[in-house]
Amino acid sequence: MMAARSCSGIARLGDLVLPVDTGGGPGTYDESVLRSLWDEPRPALPSPRVWRDWTLVGVFVAGAALEGALQQDLAWRAVSVTVAIALAPLLLWRRSRPLLAIAIAFVVAGLAPLLTQGQPPNVYAMVYMLLLPYSLLRWGSGREMVLGSAVVLAKIGFWLLAGFVGAGQALGEAAVLVTAGAVGAAMRYRARARRRELEKAKLLERERLARDLHDTVAHHVSAMAIRAQAGLAIAETQPEAASEALRLIEAEASRALTEMRAMVRVLRRDEPAELAPNPSITDLEQLAGREGTGPLVDVAIDGNVQGVSPSVGAAIYRLAQESVTNARRHARHATRIEVRVAADERSVRLRVSDDGDSHARAAGSSGYGLVGMAERAGLLGGTCDAGPNPDRGWTVTAVLPRTGTGA
Template identity: 65%
Template sequence: MHPRLRALLEEPRVPDAPARVWRDWVLVAVFAPAIVLEGIFRPDLEWRAGSVVMGLALLPTLLWRRTHPLATVAIAFGVTAVAPFVLPGDPCVMYTMTWFLVLPYALLRWGGGREAVIGSAFVAAKVGLSALAGTISIGEMIAGFAVMFGVSTLGAALRFRASARARERDRVKLLERERLARDLHDTVAHHVSAIAIRAQAGIAASATQPDAAVDALRVIETEASRALAEMRAMVRVLRRDQPADLAPSPRVTDIERLAGRFRAGPAVDVEIRGDLDDLPPSVGSAIYRLAQESVTNARRHARHATRIEVSVAADDTSVRLRVSDDGEASAARPSGAPGFGLMGMMERADLLGGTCAAGPNPDRGWTVTAVLPRTGAAA
């Protein structure tokens, strides 16, 4: 079998396809009375009652077109393909049967590869049998194939676009996990180094100072517990073929370096409150990364902004970051689904047991807020 054909047949269904949404019920509510009205007021239908009954009976397939795309296409196009040979007239000559176009679209948008091939065969058979029965001309048959091909192509294009965005979203999440893993790796290495040094000191002093060995064991226990907590939360290190980053991980106090007035763009003011001395390195690094990304986005997308305020407040249980600007709304800022930058920030906060959100202010400007537990990854 040709590799491309094999890949097409093995293409899985789109996961988590929505079952029924409000638009589906709107379509049924619109087309149901339209079918009845066409059957009443259109005199050229050969069998009005049969056409109306068949149209109404097949209309519910719209409600299952995403979850059962092949079955809905097979039922709708199979019944209407056989109908002209056993009933007087073709029910698809009804103008309101144009909703049939939604079914091949849904087949290519949500169905699997084998379903798409089999369902397309049903559609082609329907158009061919209608021409064989004499209900449509050769020109109408060609036009029908063109229309079906167009809606199917549209479904396939939207499917490809959605899958490409999903792949990009997964790539952003994976990249953020890599960065977090590197930060946590540096933290664990620090704890393990402290353990090794204290163990060597305890061994050297154990012969003459037994109490010093006991103190060393206490320090080792503390450092080992911290290292174990970081190890449990560390995601798989995925450096691929990239060289290791030997630069030290940023700390929360490094946020102060973001302050100042640049040659162009708004000024950045930083305010840090609370006790940050014993903050775990993973949390401090995450707060810095979130602040850095937020300031970068504000300088890039906040139109006519004059000021960016960065606030970090720490208490006994959590660390709260707030980055706000006074710029105007921009088309580059996400109004619905979050962008990839914000998605990566949310992923990092979630991995550390915290939250991250962003949105417009009531009057003007944009605000990013993040709350991380002091325990960080141990949470």
């Protein structure tokens, strides 16, 4: 469903905000476009510098050195190889400082022909320069993208006006650089879309858990009301029984307070809860059996699960249910799904494994369900991991504290 609204030159189409012409003329629209581009923030923090970045620089430096030593017809060998080697380390800052990297690289490369009587550096290893416009549009802010693009165009224009290159060569260079930048912009959009999907999956799981917690708190409050009514009825005739009722009310209130604190931490939207009975660990038996020609589901519960927090019990059931559903949907050639629950004094452990084709499973799943499962476990102070088995099959493992107070 799409909703459009215009006000002060802005239209909202779903989650995309675009400037629109509200009657102020083409100039107003152009200013809105430029302002929105200029104010574009940088994406999420890029990955830190790792060994692959150093390896990349080393490969291009070695390539430039070898080219300088082996290429017989390389003009202005010393200057060309020096420029190629000197600019290669800028790749280390292509994500964290994309504007600085592209400005230094293209200014130095643009002025290099002044030292070689108008002959541009002709070292093939300098193909790494294409990574700089890519990184600029992938990791830069709006201001950085505008200023960096201006530097690139200024370099091409300077070479053309100075006669270092012809019009055709300048146009070809511009087309290649624009293509590299377009790829960076496409990857930027793709990463943003995936991040939104991940956040949506986490939000949905938070809301789902909040509804489960709502049902648990409602149960505790109802129990307190019943105990209070019973205490009032026998307060005059059986004072000791009334005192026992008060102690039970205190215990229920303590548990309800714990659940409410967890609910406040995870609730993100002011929506009414779906009042339905909370599933528990014992309800896992409902997952056992076979659906049609699908794999057989075998459920086994070991240990005392009676004292487990209702929110943890519901989470274990939800995690197992999601894991079984994923296995039935994605585990090709699977014949058996095992659901194992083990409870001790401190925690509850869940293990769901299948014997299907793990390679096809990894390629066919988007991973959003796993994100939601990890989010639910984390909110209750636990962990949830999933991955292929050494031989074949897939395993989901979750560990949650019995009380669920670690959220």
